[in-house]
Amino acid sequence: MTYRIGGNLAGSSRPAGFAVVTLAYLAAGLAAWAVTAAVDGHGLLVTFYADLAATLVVFAASMLVANASLYDPYWSVAPAIIVIAWVALSPPLTGRQIAVLVLVLAWSIRLTANWALSWRGLSHEDWRYVQLREQRPAGVPWWLINLGGIQLMPTLVVFAGLLAVWPATTVTGRPWGLLDIIAVAVTAGAILLESTADRQLHRFADDPANRGAIIDRGLWRHSRHPNYLGEITFWWGMWLFGLAAAPNWWWTVIGPVTMVLLFTFVSVPMMDRRSLIRRPAYAEHMRRVPALFPRPPGFRG
Known part of the structure; x- marks a missing residue:
């Protein structure tokens, strides 16, 4: 069951929508802090429990306002807060810690800002969530899909990273x-790479002359999803930092590998299917342009 607060007033106003997101994330942060204060154990495990608690709070808020997109900024906000906490609790400050912190903050701020610029308020829900709601199997409650597929699964994937x-x-x-x-x-x-791809996409979409067209210029000429490629590469970079600090933690490669699997078998197919429905010419575009990794120069597929 879902509930709506404020009716159309909250849904039609970007400031009201962002106010709801802010309150939800403050509540999530308090829940995470309460878990860290109450639970003893290895710091990584305590962080995991706190991460789950925060996700459950955001999930509850998303059900309350009937908008699963409330979770969207969690992907980029939570890692930055977690990394700040880990660095703060691990003196002395080293060059590696500074580098990781600066890069994670740069990634987080850019990705969160990209979400904020495109989100229109509580009346705007990601098309993928709408599709999941409408096409869910008979008898499967929406709250279960929202919790498991939209919120818990990405939280677990990012924690793996x-x-x-x-x-x-x-x-x-x-x-x-x-x-x-x-x-x-x-x-x-x-x-x-991710920033450039997003900027090129926004510029293309904002030009009325490109309405209905398929972007095939800049980075998008060599990859159908260069923004996803940038996201995957970011997590490989994080793994290299971990390997440099502690080679015996090599097994954490499960993080970037999980990212590759997520984008290759979930995100890319969903986006491609939607593009095929909206633009039949996209089938030819798929034959010419690889999904993620650009082809070597001179390659003819």
Whole structure:
């Protein structure tokens, strides 16, 4: 069951919508803090419990206002808060910690701002969530799909990505080295790639002359989803930082691998199916342009 607060008033106003998001995330932060204060154990495990508690609060708020998109900024907001907490609790401050913190904050601020610019308020819900609600199997309650598929699953995926960030921010015994420099280059390049792709997409979509057209210029000429490629690469960069700090934490590679699987088998197919429905010519575009990784120069597919 879902409930709406404020009727059309909240849904039609961006400021009201952002006020609801802010209150929900403050409540989520308080819940996470309460868990960390009440639970003893390994810091990584306590963080996991706090992350789940915060997700449940956001889920409850999304059900209260009947808008699953309330969760959308969680993907970029929660990691930044978690990394800040880990760095603050792991003195002394090292070059690796500073690099990770700066890059995560740059990624978080950019991605959250990108969401905020496109979100129109509580009347605006991501088309994928609307589709999931409308096409869910008979007898399956919406709250279960919202909780499991839209909110808990991404929280678990992002936490898997953060596993490597734990040693990168808490293990301070290994000095800065070549692998750290590579990690900085990969992560910064990923943020630049994602930012450039989003900027090119917004510029293309804002031009009335491109209405109904398929973007095939700039980065989008070489990849159908360069923004997703940037997101995947960001998490590989985080893993390199963790590897530089503690090589025995190599197993945290499950984080970036999970990201690859998520975008390859969930996000890309969903976006491609929608584009095919809206633009039949997209089938030819799919034949010419690879989903994520650009083809080598001179390659003919």
